[in-house]
Amino acid sequence: MGHPKSLVDLVEDGAVDAAWTFHGYIPGRFQLPQMVELPGVKAGAEAVSVAHWRINQEYFADSGENDGVELAALFVHGPGHIHLREPVDSLESVKGLKIRIGGGVSVEIGKRLGVTGVNAPATKAYELLAQGVADGIFMQMDYMRVGRYKEVAPYTIKMPHGMYLGSFGMFLSPDFMAGLSEQDQAAIRRVSGEKLSALAGRAWATADDIGEADIRATGSTVVEATEADIAYFEKITEGMDEEWIYKASRRDVDAKSALKAFRQEAENYQPIDL
Structure with a gap:
């Protein structure tokens, strides 16, 4: 139905009843979700997804970023490596390499690593790598198996919690919801929100575990980041929190408090019943 960046508009216009997409495709509209993509959170996809939802409800609900649609869930893919x-x-040796980067905070990570970003959808990444147009790719473990990228990028540097996360939203058309009975609306909302966010995050975490086991078993080399790699990454990403807080504060939200609360929520998360 078109580029993923158009899906929220299609829902808002009532052309489709529901959709999900990557916030990084629409940076002009979605500034606040970049909070969960920042490096520094020591938690997995499910914990971050639920924290994403909870903090959005507490701090960002009146920001206007989701005006025109009903938000059904917020979640993240697994850690990007x-x-x-x-x-x-x-890790320092990647400077100067050509790397396919998706969007969102990963773009800034690429700049700080000194790589040359290759802008292309994930569906084109295999071809770019196979032809040598790109030297590598930023990607979570799941897609290395699903997209068969392991065949053309078989060397991985694995950071303890990844270099970044990717934020997604699920959106419902208000017109679609209004056309349902109150009973059906309530049924949808009972399984949306925090529960749907947790479900999506849990599914992606499981897929990442499967993906990493697969690439290891089929010959890829996965190198755990050294202490020097971790120290280098922490050094080059200094100031990213402050940059996001400055930009997010333009949305008239308490961005500094939200970021602190988000990390506490994610790192203290206890799995919920689904």
Whole structure:
């Protein structure tokens, strides 16, 4: 039905009843979700997804970013790592390489690593890697198996909690919801929100575990980041929190408090019943 960046507009216009998409495709509209993509949160996809929902409801509900649609869920994919055609000596050694990057905070991570970003949809990434147009890709473990990227980027540097996360939203058309009975509206909302966010995050975490086991079993080399790699990454990403807080504060929200609460929520998360 068109580019993923158009899906929220299609829901808002009533052309489709519901959709989900990556917030990073629409940076002009969605600034606040970048909070959950920032490096520094020590938690998995399910915990971050539920924290994403809870903090949005508490701090961002009146920001206007979701005006015109009903928000059904917020979630993240698993930690993004760097996967390469050829091995490197360290994370610092990726400087100058051509890397396919999706969007959102990962774009800033690429700049700070000094790589040349190759802008292309995930569906084109295999071809770019196979032809040598790109030297590597930023991607979560799941897609290395599903997209068969392991065949063309078999070397991975694995950071303890990844380099970034990717934020997604699920959206419902208000016109669609208004056309349902109150009973049906209530039924949808009972399984949406926090529960749907947790379900999506849990599914992606499981898929990442399967993906990592698969690429290891089929010959990819997964190198755990060294202490030097971690220290280097922490150094180059200094100031990203402050940059986001400055930009997010333009939405008239308490961005600093929201970020602190989000990380506490994610890192103290206890799985919920689904």
